[in-house]
Amino acid sequence: MKKITINIIGSIVLLGVILYSGCGKEQEKIITICTEADNVVGVQDLAKAWEKDHPDIRIEVLSIPTIGASAETALSELRTEIMAGEGPDVFLLSGPNPNVLEETIHLFEIPEVTMNADIFLPLDQYIDHAEYTNWEMLNQKILQAGKTEEGQMLIPVSYTYYAYVFREEDLAQLEALPVTWEQVVETDNPYLQQKLWGKIGGQFHNAFGKVANYEEGTFLLSKELLLDQLESTASFLQSGLRKGKTAGETEEIVGGNVDREVMELLMREQNQSHHIWALPNIEKGVTANICLYAGVNRNTEYPEEAFSVVDMLLSDEVQSGRGFKKGDRNFGTLVSANQQGFSVNQQSFDGKLSRLNQEDADTLKLIEEKISTVRFLSEIDCELCELFSYVSYGPEKPDKGEAAVQKTLESVQMKLSE
Amino acid sequence: MKNNFSKSMTGYFLIAPMMAGCLLFYVIPFGMVIYYSFQSGVGRRSTFVGLNNYFEIIQNELFQLACWNTLRFLIIGLPAILLISYGIAWILKKQTEKYLFLKSVLLLPYTMPVAGTVILIDVFVSDNGILNFVRDLAGVSAEKWMESSGAFWIVVFLYLWKNTGYSVIILLSGLLSISEEQYHSAQMDGASGFQQFRYITMPQMRQSVFFAVLFSMMNAFKCFREIFLIGGEHPNPEIYMLQHYINNSFENFHYNNLAVASILIFLIIAIIVGSSFIRIFGKEV
Numbered sequence: 001m002k003k004i005t006i007n008i009i010g011s012i013v014l015l016g017v018i019l020y021s022g023c024g025k026e027q028e029k030i031i032t033i034c035t036e037a038d039n040v041v042g043v044q045d046l047a048k049a050w051e052k053d054h055p056d057i058r059i060e061v062l063s064i065p066t067i068g069a070s071a072e073t074a075l076s077e078l079r080t081e082i083m084a085g086e087g088p089d090v091f092l093l094s095g096p097n098p099n100v101l102e103e104t105i106h107l108f109e110i111p112e113v114t115m116n117a118d119i120f121l122p123l124d125q126y127i128d129h130a131e132y133t134n135w136e137m138l139n140q141k142i143l144q145a146g147k148t149e150e151g152q153m154l155i156p157v158s159y160t161y162y163a164y165v166f167r168e169e170d171l172a173q174l175e176a177l178p179v180t181w182e183q184v185v186e187t188d189n190p191y192l193q194q195k196l197w198g199k200i201g202g203q204f205h206n207a208f209g210k211v212a213n214y215e216e217g218t219f220l221l222s223k224e225l226l227l228d229q230l231e232s233t234a235s236f237l238q239s240g241l242r243k244g245k246t247a248g249e250t251e252e253i254v255g256g257n258v259d260r261e262v263m264e265l266l267m268r269e270q271n272q273s274h275h276i277w278a279l280p281n282i283e284k285g286v287t288a289n290i291c292l293y294a295g296v297n298r299n300t301e302y303p304e305e306a307f308s309v310v311d312m313l314l315s316d317e318v319q320s321g322r323g324f325k326k327g328d329r330n331f332g333t334l335v336s337a338n339q340q341g342f343s344v345n346q347q348s349f350d351g352k353l354s355r356l357n358q359e360d361a362d363t364l365k366l367i368e369e370k371i372s373t374v375r376f377l378s379e380i381d382c383e384l385c386e387l388f389s390y391v392s393y394g395p396e397k398p399d400k401g402e403a404a405v406q407k408t409l410e411s412v413q414m415k416l417s418e
Numbered sequence: 419m420k421n422n423f424s425k426s427m428t429g430y431f432l433i434a435p436m437m438a439g440c441l442l443f444y445v446i447p448f449g450m451v452i453y454y455s456f457q458s459g460v461g462r463r464s465t466f467v468g469l470n471n472y473f474e475i476i477q478n479e480l481f482q483l484a485c486w487n488t489l490r491f492l493i494i495g496l497p498a499i500l501l502i503s504y505g506i507a508w509i510l511k512k513q514t515e516k517y518l519f520l521k522s523v524l525l526l527p528y529t530m531p532v533a534g535t536v537i538l539i540d541v542f543v544s545d546n547g548i549l550n551f552v553r554d555l556a557g558v559s560a561e562k563w564m565e566s567s568g569a570f571w572i573v574v575f576l577y578l579w580k581n582t583g584y585s586v587i588i589l590l591s592g593l594l595s596i597s598e599e600q601y602h603s604a605q606m607d608g609a610s611g612f613q614q615f616r617y618i619t620m621p622q623m624r625q626s627v628f629f630a631v632l633f634s635m636m637n638a639f640k641c642f643r644e645i646f647l648i649g650g651e652h653p654n655p656e657i658y659m660l661q662h663y664i665n666n667s668f669e670n671f672h673y674n675n676l677a678v679a680s681i682l683i684f685l686i687i688a689i690i691v692g693s694s695f696i697r698i699f700g701k702e703v
Contacts, residue, residue: 083673085461109669117671118459299461407565414652417480418666418675 029057031305034078034088034107037063039292042335043092049324049331050312057305062088066104075107082119082297089300090309091120092157094292094340095377098385099202110415111293111376112214115146115153120295122151126307132315137347145290145374148215155310157292159374160341161278162203163367164195165254165262168273177275181207181229181282185236195255197237204233204388205381209283209373212380217416219380219409226387226405229282234392257289259341263352266360276363278370285372291341293376319348379415383408454677475678483655484663485682487570491659492638492690495577499634500627502578503585510586511593521590524583535580536647543572564648570656573645580644581637585630592626593619624698631694635687 035043040063047059064078065071081087095111096104108114127135139159146154177192178184185200187193207229212219253269254262258278266274278286294313296306313335317323321337323330336343343349353361375381387408391401455471457464475481510520527535542548543563550560563572596619604614642661649657651666660683667676 079668079671082671083460083668085464108671114671118464118674119671121463298459298463403562403565410655411652414480414655414658414666415670417478418663418670418672 029302029305030060031057031090031300031302031309032060032062032088033090033092033309034062034064035092036066036094039092039094039338042338045323045334046309046313046318046332049318049326050309052324052326052331053312054305054308057302059309064107066106067102071105075105078107082299085299087297087299089297089302089306091295091297092292092313093294095290096379096382098205098377098381110214110378110380111154112145112212112378113217113416115148116214119298120153121298121300121303121306122153123155123296123307123310124151126304126311127152130311131308132312132317133345134316134347135314137316137345138314139344139346139349139368141368141371142288142290142344142374145376146293146295153295154376155294155314156290156344156374156376157294157313158339158341158343159288159290160257160259161286161288161367161371162206162256163254163258163262163276163278165266166275166277167253167269168275177277178280180280180284182232184280185229185232187236193236193239199255200233200237201388201392202385203279204229205384206279206287206289207233207281208384209281209285209287211375211384212412212416214416217418219412219416221409223402223405223409226408227401230388230391230401230405233388237392257341260336260339263342263356266356267352270355270357273357274360274363276360276367278367280370281372283372286367286370287373287375288371289341289381290374290376292339314345316345316347316351319343319345320351380412383412451677451680454674455681457674460673471674471678475675475682478675480658481663481675481679484658484660484679487656487658488660489686490570491574491577491641492635495574495638496631496634498574499578499582499585500630502582503589503630503634506582506586507589507593510590521583521587524586526583527580528584530580532643532647535576535644539572539576539644539648564657565654567656569649569654573641573648573657576644577638577641580641581634584637585634588630588633589623589626592623596622628694628698632691635690 033043033047040061043061047061051057051059064074078087091107093107093111096106114120142156142159143152146152146156178187184192184196208221211221253265253274281287294310296303296310300306312318312324312332315324315332318332318335321333321335323333336348353364356364387404390404394400394404397403454460454464456466456468458467458470459465506524513520530538540547544550545560545562547563549563553560561568563569600618601614604618609617639661642659645653645657645659646662646665651662651669652658653662660679664676664679664683667673667679
C-alpha cells in the first residue's frame with residue numbers, strides 16, 4: 001500500500017515538474033491570418049510590411065483549400081478550433097464564384113449569417129484609433145454591408161459589379177440601354193441580346209437586390225417573383241440566341257465583372273469615348289458583390305494587432321499598389337495586384353479615376369451612386385444561379401420550374417434559419 | 419479492514435486510465451456544452467445570457483421541424499422494430515438448428531457499409547430506379563421519391579431493414595435463456611399460449627427488451643449518416659432531423675444553438691431510456 005501511495009505521489013510531482021518547466025519562457029506573439037490560396041502571395045507581402053513596423057510580432061499565413069476532400073477536412077478543423085475559442089486571428093476571405101462549375105467550399109458559407117453568430121470582433125472602437133487608413137475615406141456604402149447592430153463585424157476589401165464597356169462609335173447601334181432587369185430581359189435590341197444571351201444566366205443572382213433578412217433568418221424572394229424572373233430570363237436566353245445571330249458585329253471591350261483590368265483598359269484608351277453600362281437589378285439599381293473581406297476573430301489574444309493588419313491592408317499605400325517603403329524596398333505592393341474588383345479605399349479608387357478621361361470617370365462615379373445593394377458572395381448566389389441553370393438547361397419535365405423554385409426556397413430558408 | 423482498503427485502492431487504480439479517458443473525452447466536453455448553452459459566443463469573449471438560447475431555439479421553426487421529424491421517426495421506428503424483431507426472434511427460436519445461419523443473414527444489412535446502403539437505396543428510388551421503372555411500365559409518370567412526402571417512409575424502411583437483425587439477436591438471446599422446462603410445466607398446468615407469454619416470457623425478457631430498445635434508439639440516431647448521404651445537408655423537410663440541425667449549426671458557427679440542441683437531445687434520450695428502465699426494471703428496483 002505504502003509503495004502504491006509513494007508511486008502515485010511521485011507521478012504527480014513528476015507531472016508537475018514537466019508542466020512547470022514550460023512556464024516562465026516568454027511566449028512569441030504570433031498573428032495568424034487565414035486566407036485562401038489565391039491571396040497567399042499578397043498576404044505574405046503585406047505581412048512583411050507589417051512585421052517591419054512590429055518587430056516583436058510574427059505573422060503566420062494559414063492557407064485554406066477550397067476544393068475537394070482536403071478542403072472539407074481543413075475547414076472542419078478550423079471550425080473545431082474556433083468552437084474551442086481559438087482559431088486564426090484574422091480572416092481574409094472571398095466568397096464562391098457562382099459562375100464556376102466546380103463546387104468550392106468556403107469557411108463562411110453565408111458571411112452575413114456568420115456576422116450574427118458572435119464569431120467576429122466588432123471593430124468600431126479600433127477603427128477610431130486606426131494607424132494606417134483614413135477610414136472616412138473608405139467607400140461607406142460598401143462598408144455598410146459588413147455592419148450589424150453590434151457594429152462593424154466584417155470589412156469589405158474589394159467589390160465588383162457586372163458591366164459592359166463599349167466604344168462610343170459602336171454604341172450607335174445599341175440605342176437606349178435598359179435601366180432595370182425587366183427591361184434587360186425584355187429588350188428587342190439584337191445587339192444587346194447578342195452580348196448578353198450567353199452571360200445572363202451567370203448574372204441571374206444579380207437580378208435581385210436584397211435577398212434576405214439575415215437577422216430574422218428569412219428569405220425575401222417569393223416563389224412568384226422567382227418564377228416570373230426565371231421565365232422572363234429564360235425566354236430572353238432563347239430569343240437572344242435567335243435574334244443575336246442576325247445582328248452585326250458590335251465589339252464590347254469589356255463584358256464582365258469590373259476590376260483593375262477594366263481600369264487599366266480605360267486608362268490605355270484615355271483618348272477614346274466609351275459608354276460604360278452596369279447590369280441593373282429589378283430595383284432599378286445595381287447589385288454589387290464583395291469579392292474579398294476581412295474580419296477579426298472575436299477570441300483573438302491580440303485584437304489591436306489583428307485589427308492593425310486589416311488597417312494596413314486597407315491603407316492607401318497597399319490598395320494603390322505603391323506599398324510601404326521599408327529600407328531599400330517597398331512592401332505590400334503585391335496585394336492590389338492579386339485583388340479582384342475595385343478597392344473599397346476611395347482614395348485609391350479616385351486616384352485611378354483621375355487617370356481616366358473625364359467622361360469615363362463621371363460614368364463610373366454615377367454607377368457607384370446607382371449601387372443599391374451590396375452583398376457578400378455566398379451560397380445563396382450559387383443557389384440562384386444553379387436554379388436558373390437547371391430550369392434553362394435541365395431535362396424537360398412538367399412543372400419543372402415550380403418544383404425547382406420550391407426546392408431552392410426550402411434549401412435557402414433552411415440555410416438562413418439554422 | 420486494511421486488506422479491504424488495499425483491494426479497493428487497487429481496483430480504483432486499475433480503472434483509473436479508463437475513468438481518466440471518460441472524464442477527459444466525455445464528462446469535461448459535456449460540461450463545456452452545458453456552459454456554452456448559457457453563453458452567447460464561445461471563448462474568452464463569450465457572455466452569459468441565461469436561458470435566452472433555450473427560448474430562442476425552442477421558437478426556431480427549423481428546430482421544431484427537426485424535433486418533430488426525429489420524434490416521429492422514433493415513435494414509429496422503435497415500436498415497429500421491436501415488434502418485427504420480437505416476431506422474428508420468436509420464429510427463429512423454434513428453428514434452433516437453423517438460427518445460427520439465419521442470424522448471420524439477418525446481421526448482413528447491419529454490417530453493410532453506409533455507402534453500400536446509400537447505393538442500394540439509390541437503385542430503388544432514384545429517378546431511374548426500380549420503383550420508377552415499375553411506374554413507367556404501369557404508365558404512371560416518374561416520381562422524385564426523396565423529394566416527396568414518401569421520403570420519410572423510405573427512411574423508416576431503411577432503418578428497419580438495416581437494424582432489425584441486430585435487435586433480433588438481442589431478443590433471441592433473451593428468449594433462448596428461458597428454460598424450456600418452464601413452458602412444459604406451464605403446459606402441464608393447462609396454461610394457454612398467451613398465458614405462457616404473459617407470465618413466463620415477458621417477465622424474463624425485461625432485460626433483453628430494455629437493451630433492444632436502447633440499441634434500437636442508438637441505431638435510430640446513427641441512421642442519420644444514411645439520411646445525410648441520401649439527402650445532403652439540407653434535405654427534403656420531411657427527413658430533416660435533429661442531427662441535420664446540429665451538424666449545420668456547427669458549420670454555420672452557431673455553437674450555442676448546437677450546445678442547446680445537444681442538451682435537449684440528451685434530455686429526450688435520458689427521458690426515453692429512463693422511463694423504459696423504470697417501466698422494465700421498476701419492480702426489481
